[in-house]
Amino acid sequence: MVITVNRNYQDVKTMEIRYRPIGIVHSEFTEQDETPIQGIFNESVGRVEVFPEYAEGLRDIESFSHIILLYHFDRAGECTLLQKPFLDGEKERGIFAIRHFKRPNPIGISIVRLLGVHGNVLEIKGVDVLDGTPLIDIKPYVYRFDHRDEVRSGWVDDQHIDDIAEWNSTPRALRDRERTNQ
Secondary structure, eight states, rough: OOOOOOOOOHHHTTTTOOOOOOEEEEEEEOOGSSSSSGGGGGGOEEEEEEEOOOOOOOOTTGGOOOOEEEOOOOOOOOOOSSOOOTTTTTTTTTGGGGOOOOOOOOOEEEEEEEEEEETTTEEEEEEOOTTOOOEEEEEOOOOOHHHSSSSSOOGGSOHHHHHHSSSSHHHHHHHHHHHOOO
C-alpha cells in the first residue's frame, strides 16, 4: 500500500523546522576570515564532542575512515542570495551554486577524516569549521553511496583548484592573492 501526502506550497512554506545540536565542533579557527574554505585544502586536526546523551549513537563509527558533519553556521550573519564565492571573488553567484555560509538556512557540511574515537569525542582531520560550531548530525561517508563518476562542478571547474590547494585557502588569503580565471 502506498500512502501519499498531499502538501501544498503554503503548508510547506510556513512549516517551522527545529533542530537541537547533538554536539560541538572544536577547532583552532576562531575567525571566519582565517578558516579554510574547504577541509580538502588543509590538514588541521580538531575534535567533535558529541553530547553524552547521544554518545551511544557513535557505536561502530570507528570503522569508517571519513564522516560527514552537518552543522549550524551560528555566526553566518544575514542571508544574501547573491554572493561572491571565495574561489572566484570577481563574480556574484546564486547562494545555492556556492558553499558560502550566508544561506537562508545556515547549514554547513564537511567531509572529514576520522582519526579516532575516545568515548563521546571524535578526533578529526581536514577541519574547516569555526571553533564552537553547533553540530546537527553526523553521517558515515560511504564511498559506494556518496561517490559519483562523471561529475560536473559548474563554475568551480573553471577555477585553478590545484593552485588554490597550495595557497593558504582562507577567505582572507584568497582575497589578497592575485589570481585570474584564465
